[in-house]
Amino acid sequence: MSAIAALTCNNGSGPDGVGSTSRGLTHPLDCGEKGAGVSLPIEESWRPIPGYEGNYEVSDLGRVRSLDRVLTCGSQRRRFTGQILSQFPNGEGRPTASINRDGRPRRVLVHRLVLLAFVGEPPAGHVACHNDGDCTNNRLSNLRWDTERENQLDIVRHGRHWSAQKTHCPQGHAYAGSNLVTGSRGGRACRTCRNAGMRERYRARVAAARAATEETP
Numbered sequence: 013m014s015a016i017a018a019l020t021c022n023n024g025s026g027p028d029g030v031g032s033t034s035r036g037l038t039h040p041l042d043c044g045e046k047g048a049g050v051s052l053p054i055e056e057s058w059r060p061i062p063g064y065e066g067n068y069e070v071s072d073l074g075r076v077r078s079l080d081r082v083l084t085c086g087s088q089r090r091r092f093t094g095q096i097l098s099q100f101p102n103g104e105g106r107p108t109a110s111i112n113r114d115g116r117p118r119r120v121l122v123h124r125l126v127l128l129a130f131v132g133e134p135p136a137g138h139v140a141c142h143n144d145g146d147c148t149n150n151r152l153s154n155l156r157w158d159t160e161r162e163n164q165l166d167i168v169r170h171g172r173h174w175s176a177q178k179t180h181c182p183q184g185h186a187y188a189g190s191n192l193v194t195g196s197r198g199g200r201a202c203r204t205c206r207n208a209g210m211r212e213r214y215r216a217r218v219a220a221a222r223a224a225t226e227e228t229p
């Protein structure tokens with residue numbers, strides 16, 4: 013079962029309606045991940061989502077819930093019961109949740125909600141990073157604000173950089189054995205193509221020098 017599917021399981025331990033942190037809720041988050049019928053009690057801490065206090069909370073396990081609330085729809089006042097919100101992946105596979113403000117739904121990235129609620133606003137230029145490289149693991153223990161550079165290094169470290177997936181250079185030479193060298197910018201490079209380029213530039217220099225000599229009277 014995917015992490016997103018596991019997160020969307022509603023196990024019946026709904027919101028307690030308390031808008032502040034409530035440590036100590038125990039419930040089976042595991043919905044069969046580690047064996048059918050096995051429920052593990054997991055401590056889960058909830059905090060209000062900044063800007064949505066009193067309406068929505070996010071937990072340190074990466075779940076989002078609405079709270080019991082009364083909303084005015086036109087001339088009517090309607091009562092809504094809080095519930096665990098389903099999460100859906102965006103185009104990049106990152107879990108999102110739909111939360112309302114002023115009657116308008118907004119789709120928000122869950123990892124940002126966790127960090128905003130439990131860590132605070134990011135320093136300038138920082139982005140949300142997943143320590144284990146799994147963008148569906150939105151537990152607080154797996155998240156941090158960090159620089160875009162560190163985020164890119166994470167991708168390389170976890171072997172998911174698009175360049176690391178390539179097995180051959182654009183000319184079809186294998187990135188393997190003695191043909192695999194380090195490029196001038198630190199990435200992987202093809203020795204065959206690099207040597208061909210050096211020969212080409214050498215020939216061009218020789219031809220230019222010869223032309224300059226011939227032009228000289």
Ligand SMILES: [Zn+2]
Nearest residue numbers: 181185202205
């Ligand atoms: Zn090559």
